[in-house]
């Protein structure tokens with residue numbers, strides 16, 4: 001649990017940074033597309049690094065502990081990461097997603113740090129976690145052979161990483177790839193019907209991005225969070241020597257659970273930020289726009305839209321708060337996943353509705369890029385699409401132990 | 407099947423037909439033919455361009471598409487042959503059904519390109535629905551003639567102003583509308599001043615049906631509902647210019663453009679209908695146009711459904727097509743039900759001739775909302791892939807969002823339903 005004073009301090013500095021980021025990305029005098037001045041993103045990320053908000057894979061880096069999804073979450077809980085992501089997403093969900101992606105990459109390393117070719121000591125390394133299957137959610141046994149997998153040593157070949165993940169998020173083009181993958185072994189394959197077995201055989205492997213057999217390609221045009229880099233990564237039997245394996249078996253499965261859960265939790269936190277700001281922007285607008293002989297904030301039709309949006313943000317906040325102050329290391333796997341899935345589902349059900357209601361409150365102006373709400377709708381749609389359809393999430397939820405026992 | 411009695415077998419539909427063909431088979435012959443032609447055009451010319459133009463609408467030149475559409479007779483359907491291209495056989499079913507089918511099929515290919523082609527129908531509707539034969543002869547007949555010969559000439563419809571959006575779509579708001587576009591009588595005609603915004607097709611239109619408040623003779627303040635008058639303003643008229651075209655979330659291939667009027671002289675013969683008849687004409691146009699707008703939503707929903715089906719058949723999960731799993735089938739079926747319900751509503755509304763406020767507004771609001779829901783469901787089903795533009799679901803989401811806003815927001819349309827039924831159903835039941 002984090003001291004209230006510390007939190008207040010972090011919130012203050014984030015608010016200041018948020019104003020500056022908003023001005024830099026969307027203010028007058030900048031070359032803005034619908035996503036703001038994307039050329040300004042690297043320098044803003046640099047500022048966030050110097051604020052120690054960006055996680056650092058090296059244990060010597062301050063961000064390693066205190067950054068978003070840094071190691072403090074194991075003892076302090078997720079609250080600080082939520083506050084940071086929510087606040088950053090109020091200015092730009094893409095910028096927040098970049099910080100989030102780096103954090104998730106570091107979380108997957110679980111404190112491990114080796115020597116990577118091309119990264120000198122003290123130089124910031126960019127980590128990307130590779131854990132999303134080609135289609136479907138991790139831990140669904142059907143996806144085990146469809147995405148990236150770790151192939152253990154056999155009589156004929158050394159251990160290697162194989163397969164493709166089309167949706168790898170990163171702050172910049174990554175130096176490291178942290179592969180969070182099921183182990184491709186006969187035991188897992190044959191274990192049809194036992195959903196939980198899919199969660200016991202995992203491996204976490206680090207792969208330098210420049211390794212032979214690693215192909216990194218941009219995914220192409222996409223709906224939103226465009227300040228974030230998104231890659232399709234293919235591993236063509238990339239060797240994974242002993243020194244590259246962070247964890248395997250039960251420990252790896254725990255890390256995998258944490259990574260997947262925190263990814264969903266982070267998306268929810270960003271969706272809260274984006275929708276919360278959308279509501280305040282829409283309120284301001286409706287108080288100055290006249291139609292029907294009064295400001296539109298006086299019409300029940302508009303009041304209903306914004307009240308529902310307020311309610312949606314409150315629900316999101318409440319779901320997100322469930323275990324926010326519990327040390328991540330003490331939350332049992334099933335409970336963590338249950339929480340994360342509920343949060344992720346709430347993006348589609350609540351954050352998305354909140355933002356679309358705000359667009360509606362602005363009428364035609366809400367549809368135009370100048371007013372910023374159309375970008376928020378695109379961003380929250382992208383967050384809502386991340387890693388698994390609604391049905392797949394519900395099926396995963398159904399398979400979890402209700403008591404929260406691992 | 408074989409066990410049924412012969413008559414029972416006759417009553418059992420065993421044709422192997424997809425739903426589109428089944429639906430088409432229920433239409434009168436002329437409409438069946440037209441629906442096929444619209445779909446073929448959409449697949450050949452709109453769909454292949456959709457993603458490219460969506461990504462960079464500024465560099466897109468719409469004239470080749472408009473020319474092709476004109477050549478096929480799709481820009482001149484306001485009048486029956488020989489003046490226009492509406493088949494004489496179709497007169498009994500009315501123009502509305504044609505326009506609705508066209509909107510559905512074009513939007514299934516690309517709602518933005520569809521709107522770029524069909525914004526003209528809205529402008530032309532103001533001329534046609536005025537019932538003013540002089541205006542029809544003077545403006546609509548030459549438009550149809552040019553379009554028929556493959557030389558596209560376009561109209562646009564301009565009511566919205568910076569300070570008056572919902573107010574010019576709604577009876578309640580009209581008395582207090584903060585409009586700026588006015589007309590003053592002068593020798594031989596009128597002088598127009600003011601501004602319109604968000605005008606679909608405004609960037610390229612050869613003529614615009616502009617609604618302006620005519621200065622009252624008795625010194626009272628002008629009002630939209632009492633003084634609006636419709637004028638045709640031609641491109642190139644001194645004092646008339648277009649401003650910026652908006653950067654918008656979706657339907658990006660179609661422009662939404664500002665129009666400025668600085669002391670524009672409009673000759674008497676450019677007036678459409680009687681002086682101060684503009685509000686009634688506007689309402690008539692909206693009652694008519696809200697059905698095709700509902701059909702645009704339907705087309706977008708259809709495209710979102712197709713994107714989901716195409717994707718879930720192609721993508722493999724555990725060695726099988728995703729569509730073979732029950733949870734995916736249930737989601738796709740939900741979308742299918744929505745699209746079928748929308749089609750039922752649009753086609754039913756299209757049968758109302760002349761169109762009626764309650765029916766049109768209900769279809770517009772329902773289909774706008776359901777299209778957005780279907781597009782979101784499609785995106786969701788595709789999961790991460792849903793956010794990639796190449797898979798088209800996200801485009802459907804962005805495109806369909808507009809259908810809850812233009813042609814009156816869905817809130818205003820719901821209020822219009824109540825207003826309409828208040829004079830009929832609600833009154834008679836009390």
Ligand SMILES: Cc1cc2nc3c(=O)[nH]c(=O)nc-3n(C[C@H](O)[C@H](O)[C@H](O)COP(=O)(O)OP(=O)(O)OC[C@H]3O[C@@H](n4cnc5c(N)ncnc54)[C@H](O)[C@@H]3O)c2cc1C
Nearest residue numbers: 291292299301360363364565566571572604606813814815
């Ligand atoms: C892409 C695009 C294309 C368009 N094309 C055309 C065109 O070709 N020609 C044309 O003339 N116009 C066009 N429009 C304008 C369109 O019809 C208006 O945007 C729409 O009617 C809403 O008006 P507004 O944008 O001013 O929103 P507002 O009227 O400001 O509405 C804002 C919010 O207030 C609510 N509201 C307003 N008044 C009331 C009330 N009295 N009671 C309850 N709630 C109320 C609305 O429902 C909405 O939620 C287009 C718009 C867009 C976005």
